[in-house]
Amino acid sequence: MKAFFLTLLLVxxxxxxxxxxLTYPLRLRSDGSETLLExxxxxxxxxxxxxxxxxxxxxxxxxxxxxxxxxxxTHKFQDxxxxxNREAYFYAxxxxxxxxxxxxxxxxVDDTVISNLPYYxxxxxxxxxxxxxxxxxxxxxxxxxxxxxxIKLYNKLLxxxxxxxxxxxxxxxxxxxxxxxxxxxxYTTWHKYFYKGSKYTGLxxxxxxxxxxxxxxxxxxxxxxxxxxxxxxxxxEAVGDRTFKLPNALYYI
Amino acid sequence: MKAFFLTLLLVxxxxxxxxxxLTYPLRLRSDGSETLLExxxxxxxxxxxxxxxxxxxxxxxxxxxxxxxxxxxTHKFQDxxxxxNREAYFYAxxxxxxxxxxxxxxxxVDDTVISNLPYYxxxxxxxxxxxxxxxxxxxxxxxxxxxxxxIKLYNKLLxxxxxxxxxxxxxxxxxxxxxxxxxxxxYTTWHKYFYKGSKYTGLxxxxxxxxxxxxxxxxxxxxxxxxxxxxxxxxxEAVGDRTFKLPNALYYI
Numbered sequence: 141m142k143a144f145f146l147t148l149l150l151v152x153x154x155x156x157x158x159x160x161x162l163t164y165p166l167r168l169r170s171d172g173s174e175t176l177l178e179x180x181x182x183x184x185x186x187x188x189x190x191x192x193x194x195x196x197x198x199x200x201x202x203x204x205x206x207x208x209x210x211x212x213x214t215h216k217f218q219d220x221x222x223x224x225n226r227e228a229y230f231y232a233x234x235x236x237x238x239x240x241x242x243x244x245x246x247x248x249v250d251d252t253v254i255s256n257l258p259y260y261x262x263x264x265x266x267x268x269x270x271x272x273x274x275x276x277x278x279x280x281x282x283x284x285x286x287x288x289x290x291i292k293l294y295n296k297l298l299x300x301x302x303x304x305x306x307x308x309x310x311x312x313x314x315x316x317x318x319x320x321x322x323x324x325x326x327y328t329t330w331h332k333y334f335y336k337g338s339k340y341t342g343l344x345x346x347x348x349x350x351x352x353x354x355x356x357x358x359x360x361x362x363x364x365x366x367x368x369x370x371x372x373x374x375x376x377e378a379v380g381d382r383t384f385k386l387p388n389a390l391y392y393i
Numbered sequence: 394m395k396a397f398f399l400t401l402l403l404v405x406x407x408x409x410x411x412x413x414x415l416t417y418p419l420r421l422r423s424d425g426s427e428t429l430l431e432x433x434x435x436x437x438x439x440x441x442x443x444x445x446x447x448x449x450x451x452x453x454x455x456x457x458x459x460x461x462x463x464x465x466x467t468h469k470f471q472d473x474x475x476x477x478n479r480e481a482y483f484y485a486x487x488x489x490x491x492x493x494x495x496x497x498x499x500x501x502v503d504d505t506v507i508s509n510l511p512y513y514x515x516x517x518x519x520x521x522x523x524x525x526x527x528x529x530x531x532x533x534x535x536x537x538x539x540x541x542x543x544i545k546l547y548n549k550l551l552x553x554x555x556x557x558x559x560x561x562x563x564x565x566x567x568x569x570x571x572x573x574x575x576x577x578x579x580y581t582t583w584h585k586y587f588y589k590g591s592k593y594t595g596l597x598x599x600x601x602x603x604x605x606x607x608x609x610x611x612x613x614x615x616x617x618x619x620x621x622x623x624x625x626x627x628x629x630e631a632v633g634d635r636t637f638k639l640p641n642a643l644y645y646i
Contacts, residue, residue: 183469184476190444191638193477216436223437224446385444 346372501621599625
């Protein structure tokens, strides 16, 4: 009987909520207590993931697919990306460069400089579990579009005189198609392109990227900034002078 | 003439924008270029500040007062706070405690455990410049309410057996009123209360808090988690096993 009223209450609150304000997740706590009503909204889920409070999430909650779709398909995602890229430029233009070609800005690749949104559009906006085979098929087409706000930053940094370093977890087999994809959409030049060689297979993305950054520093480069869509692009050692976190509400690495 | 059309365009875009979607900031770049239209929305401003991309901001842009008011006065702020506090609990309940009384959880005070929203309501929701005299008058009333989602976490952590440490930048003269305020609203017990003694006056909030955390670690405590509303509560050395960032769209420290 108690459960029945709880269910009624849940349905009532679900009906009264607006379309993009769905409560997530409606699940029992692992201790079995009746805490179903302590759900959070999809907005709160996006807040808590974007600030790295909720970590290691596997998929977007199915209840939030429409909310996340709306985030990407309206102006919101691009607005947020613009705020970050613009701030990176405001920061970068104040840096006096040494003219020795050692001032670098590191860019992650996937969903930092080129977008996998066309893939995720066909795969439930992050609500489906990651499928490496299907994702590779998409990647190997080499058709990922440039992220419009990041490419503006890229061009401005080149004009300022920064050296661009691409640091990606994509592997050796994908170098050619990735570089072709990058050139096709406007990223025509770079100083270094780090891919994840087979000897790094055992490392997480964050560990591998940290090692590459340390190599850069050892070689005398000054990491002036890093921009990425994942927190693992931006934490650990050798993170340079400043980091910039782009939005990604589709997946967590 | 060119400026006239730019102005027209700006007015047109402002009119077409919805109430809470104001473009900010409509300012010239410092290089004098005509980039007025490269504004971002208040939503993007909140995103970029909450993710620590925009730093050292002095006030909420006046254009965003209504947006920030709405964030606090609807359910949104509390929803976001809930998501963070809940995640902190999900994390904490999995930690096996050593029963030696050395497992601590650090809480910041202002806008982490008690709320200064009543003050900011009377001061333009962060759009007015910080006024230490007026703020102290508010603080010395000792009437800051408990943040409803944080006090739930506080009680749950006590039940789990964590030692609670309050770490605040409030000074020695405010110990009595602050502790009375805390007790009045339900924070009735704690293991340690760190205030900012006069010898730390020269340190930033972040530097001071880092020193106190190092003292804790030197004394044999294990910092299992830290929760705060400012990034400066959560970065630097001795940040423990995990950090939790509460929303604060009103001010930056």
